[in-house]
Amino acid sequence: MSDIPESWRSTVRVPKRLIGTATAVATLVSLAACSTDDPEPTFLGVNRVTVAMHNDLPGLSYSANYDRSGLDFLLLQHIEQELDVAFSEPVDVSSGDRVTQLLGKKADMTIASFSITAERMDEVDFVGPYLTTRQGFLVASGTEVETLADLRGTSICTWEGTTSQEALDDIKDTVGADPVTLDDASDCIDELVAGRVQAVSTDQAILYGFARQHEKDGLRVVPDVTIGAPQHYGIGLRKGHKEDCRRLEAWLKKHVGTSTWIRDVETSLPALTEENRGWISSHKPSTAAIEARSCRDTTSP
């Protein structure tokens, strides 16, 4: 097969092994050098970001058998792809604990249908909004509710730690409804299904998720009946990371303008997009709205 003498072949094989070994050693050494010289990438001051999320809001952030779904979860996946940093498994958070969990450093980022409010902006930074919604009403099947006046004399449920309580307190005087505040969303839905309250009131994005989940119970969102100010969902961050905040803001402005954002909302909240033909104009935040609310130290102009 070859004209090379056997003695020569042996002399050639030895250097090849040596070269192979040397290459392997050099690779290991360079890898070791890389691991010691290059600092691990960090974001928000940590090299492993912990995100707080709801686990009980179908369509937005729902967890069943350790499997998460919803618009908030899809947003987190896009952020993970965008940022060159490791993420821990999301931690669960209740509506009332979203600010305290961030401030107590139990989470570095909160993606949990977290409405941007003037009061919360004093304590945390927001990047957003990534979705705009309004407070509406979820009622049981067979309930004749088409206008706000139809809720006169009814019991309306909402849960603690949300922005929905204040607007609901206002309609106590104007409509004459009786607001009921429970611990969490599932309590209110149980009460509605059981007929002990006549409506549940919170952000429509959340209500459409419940309407879809409880289709068999005949729950429906009352169309075109809203109260209170628009709710702008933002990503919550601890203050003091302006550069990272700006980086996330720049990405979000691009993301909201893509078809991916539209597809994510359509996939997560099909009941909302099917019932509202013009949902993009009412739910998609503008670039100006994101710039006006992201990474701000003050609510003053």
Added chain:
Amino acid sequence: MTGEHPVDSRASTSGDQSPAIGFVSKLFLSVFVGDVVEFADKAKRWGGWNWPPFLLVLSLGSIALITAPDGPLHQFVWVYAAIGAAVALALARLIAPSGERRARRWRVLMSATAVICAVAGTIGMDHIAEHGEIDVTGRTRIAPDTATNGSRLRLVVDSPADRSRLRLTLTIRDAARGSQFCGPETTYTAELPGNANTRVEGVRSGEAVEFPLGGLEGEIEARITLLTDEGCRMSLSVADVVLHD
């Protein structure tokens, strides 16, 4: 003058403790105005022509300060600077040692500049009193102080229209801070009643708007219409209201 009767600082005091009092007085003066003897020597060399410019500058400065009207401080800055410079130059001219001819020219220039600055300061103060800005923020009220989309508010300035224009700045804040942040989308329109030409649209919190007040008599009134997202409750307050020409 001092040749025949040398100055004896102790001679001007009397009584048991007079040397001590004289010493303390000298010490005090030497600390605050330098050595009293040296000071007295210099004063003797002050020429009679030094005094009129100094007194003129002092008089003009005093008149300007006494006639100063109320108003935003920024408009007085150059007037105060002119008066300060005039007094400083006149004083420097007064205490500067007389001497060579060249230095005398400088002293004349200093006196002239001091008088010019003092006159400019006095005229400037008079101009400010006639045409300067009048801060009427404290005399302005707006009602109601909480408004929603489309709300009409009445702003009243409890002051005669002493100037030809009004500059108005309002602050708009979220009234329901715990459940909303509507500031970025909130604007207002403003106009003087009965004068559609004065209508200004799309004004944001903290932005100043100008209204012409030509011919207006009595108190000044403006109509404000709030434009914000449906459901937002906003709080309006007066940040700055100034009358000016």
